[in-house]
Amino acid sequence: MRSVVILLSLLAALALTVPWGTARAGDTAPGAQQDTTPPQVLSVEPNGTEVEVEHLQVVITFSEPMNTSVLDAAAVRVGEEALPTAASWGENGTVLTLTILEEHLDYSTNYTVTVNVTATDVEDNPLDGNGNGLPDGPADVVERAFRTEPPVPIPFQPAGINPFYIVLIVVVVLLAVYAAVRARGLRG
Numbered sequence: 001m002r003s004v005v006i007l008l009s010l011l012a013a014l015a016l017t018v019p020w021g022t023a024r025a026g027d028t029a030p031g032a033q034q035d036t037t038p039p040q041v042l043s044v045e046p047n048g049t050e051v052e053v054e055h056l057q058v059v060i061t062f063s064e065p066m067n068t069s070v071l072d073a074a075a076v077r078v079g080e081e082a083l084p085t086a087a088s089w090g091e092n093g094t095v096l097t098l099t100i101l102e103e104h105l106d107y108s109t110n111y112t113v114t115v116n117v118t119a120t121d122v123e124d125n126p127l128d129g130n131g132n133g134l135p136d137g138p139a140d141v142v143e144r145a146f147r148t149e150p151p152v153p154i155p156f157q158p159a160g161i162n163p164f165y166i167v168l169i170v171v172v173v174l175l176a177v178y179a180a181v182r183a184r185g186l187r188g
């Protein structure tokens with residue numbers, strides 16, 4: 001009997017401790033209290049200094065599902081110039097992929113990925129790039145850089161024999177044979 005009482009007390013204490021019904025950060029389940037937690041950028045790839053130019057895609061991962069109807073959530077720039085990209089959202093609106101056409105990419109060039117504060121979660125909370133939980137306008141813009149690889153060196157190829165020399169050698173040999181035949185003819 002005593003152990004049952006202890007068990008019930010423990011369960012009651014547990015029930016008070018666990019925040020039943022409280023929404024997790026970024027959770028927007030029906031019935032949950034309204035989401036006021038701003039979204040953050042968890043990662044931006046690529047981020048190295050020798051990024052392959054071929055099939056280059058910029059992948060931005062957010063901390064929660066985003067408003068996927070926002071068209072200018074992110075951009076890729078060279079200096080001030082924004083490159084044409086094809087944007088697609090995946091992973092339940094948490095991942096934004098920007099595909100850049102190869103013709104717009106150069107070797108050994110610095111690129112900047114900008115995630116704008118126009119990027120909002122599904123409750124229209126704007127991006128909190130500096131992670132202080134408050135909307136700070138431009139201070140919440142996220143910028144990350146990467147650099148493309150140097151041009152692929154052309155593999156060394158030994159120089160082939162110039163066709164001119166082949167023709168020259170053939171002509172010289174023919175002349176020598178002709179001269180030899182002619183000399184033998186004169187002797188005979």
Ligand SMILES: [Ca+2]
Nearest residue numbers: 026035037121
């Ligand atoms: Ca949120």
Ligand SMILES: [Ca+2]
Nearest residue numbers: 128132134136
């Ligand atoms: Ca902020």
